[in-house]
Amino acid sequence: MFLGLQSFLFCLTISCTKPSINIIPNNSDTTINNQDDSTNTDTTMTDTTTNIDTTGNIDTSANAGNFTWLALGDSYTIGQSVNENERFPAQIISLLKNDSIFIKAPQYIATTGWTTLNLLDAIAAQQPKGPFDIVTLLIGVNDQYQHFDTAGYRVHFNQCLLNAIALAGNKKDHVFVLSIPDYSVTPFAQNSDTAQISKEIDEFNAINKTITLSFGISYTDITPLTREMKNDASLIAYDGLHPSGKEYAEWAALLAPEFIKILK
Numbered sequence: 001m002f003l004g005l006q007s008f009l010f011c012l013t014i015s016c017t018k019p020s021i022n023i024i025p026n027n028s029d030t031t032i033n034n035q036d037d038s039t040n041t042d043t044t045m046t047d048t049t050t051n052i053d054t055t056g057n058i059d060t061s062a063n064a065g066n067f068t069w070l071a072l073g074d075s076y077t078i079g080q081s082v083n084e085n086e087r088f089p090a091q092i093i094s095l096l097k098n099d100s101i102f103i104k105a106p107q108y109i110a111t112t113g114w115t116t117l118n119l120l121d122a123i124a125a126q127q128p129k130g131p132f133d134i135v136t137l138l139i140g141v142n143d144q145y146q147h148f149d150t151a152g153y154r155v156h157f158n159q160c161l162l163n164a165i166a167l168a169g170n171k172k173d174h175v176f177v178l179s180i181p182d183y184s185v186t187p188f189a190q191n192s193d194t195a196q197i198s199k200e201i202d203e204f205n206a207i208n209k210t211i212t213l214s215f216g217i218s219y220t221d222i223t224p225l226t227r228e229m230k231n232d233a234s235l236i237a238y239d240g241l242h243p244s245g246k247e248y249a250e251w252a253a254l255l256a257p258e259f260i261k262i263l264k
Helices: 002-010 088-097 116-126 141-145 150-167 194-214 223-230 245-263
Strands: 069-073 107-110 134-138 175-178 218-220
Touching (some): 069 116, 088 245, 107 116, 116 150, 134 245, 141 194, 150 175, 150 194, 175 245, 194 218, 218 245, 223 245
Parallel strands (some): 069 107, 069 134, 134 175
C-alpha cells in the first residue's frame, strides 16, 4: 500500500509504471498527468496578462511589474502541496519588492512528474513568447526517479538549457539553474534505499552543474538546503515529499541577490 502511495505522489497517471534502469522513454509516451491536489492545481501557466490565484480570482496587481519571468521545471517549480504565494518564484518576487524591483506574475511551464523530455515537449507545444527578463530551470528529479540513464539526461538537460537561453533573448546572465533537491531525506523515501537515491541525485546534479557552468550560466546549489529536511520536519510539505514554504524561502534567499545583480 505504501509503495502505491509513493508512486501516486510523484506521478499520478492512469497506469503509472516505473521504467527499468537505463531505459529512455519514447517522446510520445512520457506525458505525466497533473497530480490532483486541493492546495495546488499544479497546472502549467502560460498567460502573462492575467494571473489566476488558488481561489479562481484574477489578480491583476501581480502583473504591474516591469520585468517578466519564465519558470521551467516540475513539481518543485510549481510548488506542489504549498500555496501559490509559497512557491519559490513568488517568494523571490516578494523579496525583490523591498529593493524596488517589480516582476510580473511568473509564467510557468512546470508540472508534477515531468522529466526533461516532458519539459522539452511542453516548450515545443506551448511556444512561449520571449524574450523574458528572467528564466529559471530546475529539472531532473523525475529522470532520476524513473531510472532514466545519465547519458540521456545529459543530452536532454542540455537541450532544456539551450531553450532557456533562447527564451531569455540569448542573455545568459538572465538564466538561472537550480540543482535537483534530494528527496531521500523525506518520509516518502523512508522504505527505499536512501543512500542510493542520494548518490544518484548527486550524479544527476554533477551533470547539470557541469553543463550549466560550461555555458557561463548561474548555478544555485539548493541540494544541501533540502538535505536539512532530514532533521527538520517543518521544511517538508504535508504530503511528506515536497518542500514546504519555509524550505522554498531558503531557496528564495539564495536567488534574490543574484536577480538583483542583473535587474537593479
